[in-house]
Amino acid sequence: MIAYGIVRLIKQHYQDMEISRVLTRRPLFSLTDFPLTDVLTNSLDELIDHSDLIIECSGDVFHGTSVIERAFEAGLQVVTVNAELQVTTGSYLAGKGFITEAEGDQPGSLAALREDALQMGFQPLVYGNMKGYLNHDPSPEDMVYWANRQGISVDQTTSFTDGTKVQIEQVIIGNGLGATITRQGMEGLASTNLDDSASLLGMMAERAGQPIVDYVIPSGYPAGGVFLVGRHDQDQARAIEYFKLGRGPFYTLVRPFHLCSLEVGKTVRRVLGGGGVLLNNSTQPTLGVAAIAKRTMKAGELIERGIGGFQFRGEAIRLAEHPDHVPIGLLRKTALKRAVEPGQIITFDDIDILPSRALDIVMEQRRPHAAAAEIKADAWTPCINTMGMLALGG
Secondary structure, three states: OHHHHHHHHHHHHOOOOOOOOEEOOOOHHHOOOOOOHHHEEOOHHHHHHOOOEEEEOOOOHHHHHHHHHHHHHOOOEEEEOOHHHHHHHHHHHHOOOOEEEOEOEHHHHHHHHHHHHHHOOOEEEEEEEEOOOOOOOOOHHHHHHHHHHHOOOHHHHHHHHOOHHHHHHHHHHHHHHOOEOOOOOOOOEEEOOHHHHHHHHHHHHHHHOOOEEEEEEEOOOOOOOEEEEEEOOHHHHHHHHHOOOOOOOOEEEEEOOOOHHHOHHHHHHHHHOOOOOOOOOOOOOOEEEEEEEOOOEOOOOEEEEOOOOOOEEEEEEEHHHOOOEOEHHHOEEEEEOOOEOOOOEOEHHHEEOOOOHHHHHHHHHHHHHHHHHHHHHHHHHHHHHHHOHHHHHO
């Protein structure tokens, strides 16, 4: 759906650009309804050879990583609509070439809202997402029904419904914009008034001592956009109140829409014009998305897929606290080595995972966090030996 929308947008409204090739893994004869059938190809080499910039929007961590690495080898810049990839291999890729998430999906829209807020003098405290509906463990039957009704895949529908997608989206924002979470999985406030919920989140951010990412579940107002909570200079308070943004001290800026493929062209223009990165997962991430078991599973059970599956969902975690977690984006045709319980965070000791380039990247990226965890554990040893139970109680 995203690729179709981008092609139609560029073809009809961006006369200064040309869609030169579209890479697909499907048989070309099966895509007779594609807006530009003459540019379709199954050849990555052909895509690379005919491109000045690549938009990666497959939603596939493994395929997308391979394509982007090839693009970087050719010196190409990459715009993604693939937050799943960003929070799995994106930090490594950000150190190897130019990669930015596009405006349109919630992360890019929040990054654009932040740029506007900073230019108006606001100090961002909360980067907020809106979630219209949440069910951590939806049934396959319901997901098939809603997928058919909405015209998207079952796995996409499931990842939206069980909260995995919003966790992924907020983690890339946290890493890219230097924000954190208040707790595993974020607060996810039920909200009947956005200003009230935003002020509460603003207070949490100030207690945390740095900006936070979170989301609300609105009731009584639309849930189609993103919001930012910030402070401003006290000597501007009277003017801001006159401008109908309230009395403060926390002010809520709302972008009431995110139009996905219809906005990607703005980021493409930004990059081609030398505007720089809008958002990526940073080269020094502090947050990740762990795989949380939805139900009891036995040793030997096959995990068909993590994101959008019925066995696991994703939750935002601090990397330093869970150095052995398996990023949910890596779970694909993976076997459990031992039984797991509902709510359990899956670690690499729990699974037999197939080799892949994405796995190699993740293992390379996680070494600093594992080393830091070991140092922290070792630091407690002399205290416990010297002070006994007093050290533990303190």
